[in-house]
Amino acid sequence: MALVKIREILDGNCNDKSVSVRGWVYRKREGKELIFLVIRDSTGVIQCTVKKASEAAWAEAQKLTIESSLVLDGLVKPDKRAPGGFEIAAEAVSIIGLADVFPIAKDKSEEFIRDMRHLWLRSRKMNLVMKVRGNVMEYTREYFKKQGYTEVSPPMFISAAVEGGSTLFGLKYFDQDLYLTQSSQLYLEILIYSLEQVFCIAPSFRAEKSRTIRHLTEYWHIEGEWPFATMDDLMKFEEGLMEHVCKRVAENCQKEFAELGADINKLAAVKAPFPRITYAEAIDRLKVKNPALNWGDDLGYEDEKVLAEDFGKPFFVYDYPTAIKAFYCKTYSDRPEVALSVDMMVPRIGEISTGGQREEDKEMLIKRMQAQGLKPEDYEWYLDLRRYGTVPHVGFGMGLERLLTWMLDLENIMDAIPFPRTTRRFYP
RNA sequence: GCCGUCGUGGCUCAGCCCGGUAGAGCGGCUGGCUGUUAACCAGUCGGUCAAAGGUCCGAAUCCUUUCGACGGCGCCA
Structure with a gap:
């Protein structure tokens, strides 16, 4: 037998x-x-x-x-x-x-199955989504490794804000106040001076009180960082990663997509190079429908959606205004109002990744910090990276659950992670 | 933070607009029946209608507040 x-x-x-x-x-x-x-x-x-x-x-x-x-x-x-x-x-x-009467039956609401998450994970749907998730993580690592990147393990406890600070979760660390990381980027920047090409797949935490189908307070962040590279290298890497992951999923997850009723052909169609438009071009396109929009305004979700529907597939928007980007973004020397930054967008979800070239000049970096009201003395170790053999470098972060939500066309990002945490949900 | 929708047996919902003794399906239980496809048939158990307050002869229904869930905006991946 x-x-x-x-x-x-x-x-x-x-x-x-x-x-x-x-x-x-x-x-x-x-x-x-x-x-x-x-x-x-x-x-x-x-x-x-x-x-x-x-x-x-x-x-x-x-x-x-x-x-x-x-x-x-x-x-x-x-x-x-x-x-x-x-x-x-x-x-x-x-x-x-022998099981007691199982609480989940034919008729069930979203609310109920989320309260019963520990049992709902046994469902065919969650079983299949989690298999695809596992594969996407594997194929992501596969691509990074094939390109010579080293996987590293950044910390989750951090002592200072990565970006603004308003969206950090604070916590008591013995007698001190610490935060949960909202991006591993700064730590990857440290590691490039040793390992050069590095990446991680790690949790990020955001205390944004967002109530949408594409926000989690704890999500898994695919982040890469490497030296001696340009914006073009960055976009080529990102589209290469997307193409590879989509291709491998299309090859190996056919049964899962079929049973979930998801369209696997969408993935086979993901081929580099992706369309690239500048922020200025995006504003021009959007002005037709939304005349109130001006250069310098941040693109809202509705704006991203309009662009994404035009393309119908992943694409890049780059060269954003410096004013709406983080302090570490490098700016053009002849156009300081424009930052070397790039977002990848997909239909329905909008942004799934953000990246760019980092400012490698210490004095420029200090100026950018001051302009954003940050104290350089809070970032001494980060400034040290520019003191000791600074190099031009680029990096990006991609939301794993947003990627999955797009791939599988899930109704809510909560279904892309086994134990979703949102502003109001943290059980089980 | 702002705005909107929702909350009625274990689960999914109807009833609410227009106040007058709380209904159905699923699940459970009992019995029957069937190569069934989240079967079917009969019977049965099960609800202080989210909570508090108010109006009224009378509130699931109208009003107020609170709580919870979901979604939209802003912000972000």
Whole structure:
């Protein structure tokens, strides 16, 4: 009796064989002479039949409730009547853990399944989304590593703000006040002086009271940083990363996309180079519909959406006004009002990544800090990077959950992470 | 922070506009039946209508406040 994963049966590799599956009861339909059990494991679901004639198995199957765990032995046959096309005729059923009445049933609201997240993660939908998520993380690492980047581990506890400071979560660290990081960028900047090309996939925390389908207070941030590079290198890297991840997902996640009803062709169509427009061009385009918009205004979500619908695929907007960008953004020497920064946008979600060239000149950096009301003395270690062998360098950060929300066309970013944290939700 | 929508058995909802003894489906339980596809049929259990206050002879329904959830803006990835 071979122990198999349900996927092996569904792939047609177990026909006319006696197998053993371990899993949980997904559905149960009970009759006088026949019980249908649909069993799930991490790899899929399979229908099993229990006949009254096999008395021991019948007695056990009668006791089973939805989500009870069990081991089931039986003979695999292809069967057109079974969902999935294969079926196990059960010979033995052994209950491992008999479940109480499962609270999640056919009728459920978003609110309810979010309160029941610890149980809802067993659903087909969450199972499939989490598999795609795992693959996207893997393919991201694959691309960085192929390009010679070293994965590094930045800290989550930090002692000073990375950008403004208003959106940082503060916390008590013994007797001191610390913060949770909102980006690992500054720490990656430290590491490039040792490792040159570095990246991380790490949590970032934002205390923004945003109430939208694309915001989390804790999200996973794909960040890269490297020296001796230009804006063109940066955009080429980012579009290369997107193309690689989309291609690999399109190759290996077909079953997941099909069952989720997501359009995998959208990913196959992601090819570098991506369209690039400057911020000034974006303003010109948007002015047609929104005459109130002027150079210097930040692009709102609605504006990004209008642009994104025009392109219908990922694209870049670059050369933003310095005034709306962070202190570390490098500016053009002949146009200090313009920063060497770039955002990647996708339809429906808007920004999924932000990056740019960092200011490598110490005096320029101090001026930018002062202009934004930041105290240079709070950033001594950051200024040291410009004192000891400064180099031109670039970097970017991409929101993993925003990427997934776009890829899978999820209704809400909360479904792109197993345990979403938002302004109002942090349970379980 | 501002704005909007919602809150009725375990779950999903109707009832609210126009006040007059709280309804259905699912789930549970009991029984029946069926190669079923989140089956079907019959019966049954189950609700201080989010909370507090007000108006009224009478409030799930009208008014006020609070709480919670969701979404939009701003901000961001």
